[in-house]
Amino acid sequence: MKSTFILKDYFSYEDKESILAQMQAHSKEWGAIPFLLSLLKDGSFHQKLGKGSLYLLLDEEKLTDGKPSLASFLTFCDRDEIESNLKPWIGFVFTAPAYRGHHLAGQIIEHCMNNAAALYPESEYVYVSSDEKGLYEKYGFEFVGKMKSIWGEDSGIFRRKIEKETSEINYKTLTPADYDELWSLWNQVEQTKRALNPVDDTREGITRYMKRNPTTCFAATSGGKIVGAILTGHDGRRAIIHHLCVHPDFQRMGIARTLVAKAEEALKKEGITKIFGLVFKDNDKANSFWGKMGYSLRTNLNYRNKSLNADVPTGE
Numbered sequence: 546m547k548s549t550f551i552l553k554d555y556f557s558y559e560d561k562e563s564i565l566a567q568m569q570a571h572s573k574e575w576g577a578i579p580f581l582l583s584l585l586k587d588g589s590f591h592q593k594l595g596k597g598s599l600y601l602l603l604d605e606e607k608l609t610d611g612k613p614s615l616a617s618f619l620t621f622c623d624r625d626e627i628e629s630n631l632k633p634w635i636g637f638v639f640t641a642p643a644y645r646g647h648h649l650a651g652q653i654i655e656h657c658m659n660n661a662a663a664l665y666p667e668s669e670y671v672y673v674s675s676d677e678k679g680l681y682e683k684y685g686f687e688f689v690g691k692m693k694s695i696w697g698e699d700s701g702i703f704r705r706k707i708e709k710e711t712s713e714i715n716y717k718t719l720t721p722a723d724y725d726e727l728w729s730l731w732n733q734v735e736q737t738k739r740a741l742n743p744v745d746d747t748r749e750g751i752t753r754y755m756k757r758n759p760t761t762c763f764a765a766t767s768g769g770k771i772v773g774a775i776l777t778g779h780d781g782r783r784a785i786i787h788h789l790c791v792h793p794d795f796q797r798m799g800i801a802r803t804l805v806a807k808a809e810e811a812l813k814k815e816g817i818t819k820i821f822g823l824v825f826k827d828n829d830k831a832n833s834f835w836g837k838m839g840y841s842l843r844t845n846l847n848y849r850n851k852s853l854n855a856d857v858p859t860g861e
């Protein structure tokens with residue numbers, strides 16, 4: 546699937562008509578869509594669901610009537626269909642059939658979880674009401690029992706803990722929707738800028754990488770902005786590290802150390818036993834850093850590589 550996804554909130558999205566038309570076209574596929582559409586069309590969305598967003602994941606490569614295609618959406622609001630004072634709730638989770646199996650709903654859920662602490666400082670958990678078995682567990686939710694819905698029916702309730710960091714630096718799993726911020730960070734860090742190449746580091750290249758490695762790329766944020774990042778991925782046997790960097794204003798605070806620890810932990814969960822990274826010989830800071838992180842220097846190997854694309858240099 547050749548796709549480039551952008552995350553938008555319906556309420557600040559400029560082309561609401563296109564979204565409504567695409568939802569309408571999907572309404573045969575899921576019975577809850579007509580109800581959601583009625584809330585959007587008669588303006589009662591916030592009255593029914595309280596404060597919150599309707600997040601959209603749009604495919605910019607595939608156009609529908611000349612507009613980005615609606616691939617996945619969900620609501621992240623004070624309420625859903627359960628009579629309760631708990632909040633917030635993720636609801637109306639839908640991925641278009643052509644996009645299923647690519648972890649798209651998971652990307653939007655991560656976005657909600659990453660913003661939950663700032664939006665709901667009083668809350669301990671994000672909730673979902675669903676009768677699906679095994680789905681929300683995949684996204685880190687736990688089943689906590691059944692509650693009555695506003696329709697008077699029993700519904701399964703799942704919750705996921707909101708991570709509250711004590712320092713002002715927060716950490717999150719990266720998704721393709723973070724590409725613009727990453728690109729800007731990489732270009733502000735000299736040693737990383739030097740390692741970028743015009744094919745693999747495009748939006749398309751990074752999206753492809755993150756789709757193959759959805760759980761092992763991390764960012765550090767301050768005030769909601771990405772200030773450090775690490776990409777790691779594996780081929781089923783070995784893991785490799787790419788583009789670890791921390792914005793110069795945030796270096797020597799232990800951010801890279803934490804990013805590396807998070808990546809290592811995630812890779813271990815995937816059963817990976819060894820990890821490596823390439824470091825320019827003249828990058829003293831990074832060589833000193835990796836030594837401190839316990840990464841030994843192999844001197845009995847030659848690094849051999851071959852480019853399979855004329856635009857990707859092999860280096861000296």
Ligand SMILES: CC(C)(COP(=O)(O)OP(=O)(O)OC[C@H]1O[C@@H](n2cnc3c(N)ncnc32)[C@H](O)[C@@H]1OP(=O)(O)O)[C@@H](O)C(=O)NCCC(=O)NCCS
Nearest residue numbers: 736789790791796797798799800801802830831833834837
């Ligand atoms: C290398 C880099 C990622 C380190 O990020 P950081 O967040 O500052 O690192 P941390 O604060 O987690 O450092 C952990 C430890 O590494 C060592 N270290 C980090 N930066 C160092 C430096 N400039 N000189 C010497 N040691 C350093 C220190 O021991 C440090 O702990 P300490 O300061 O408490 O003694 C950062 O300097 C960077 O972004 N450099 C440019 C991009 C780059 O070269 N990336 C690596 C590509 S392989």
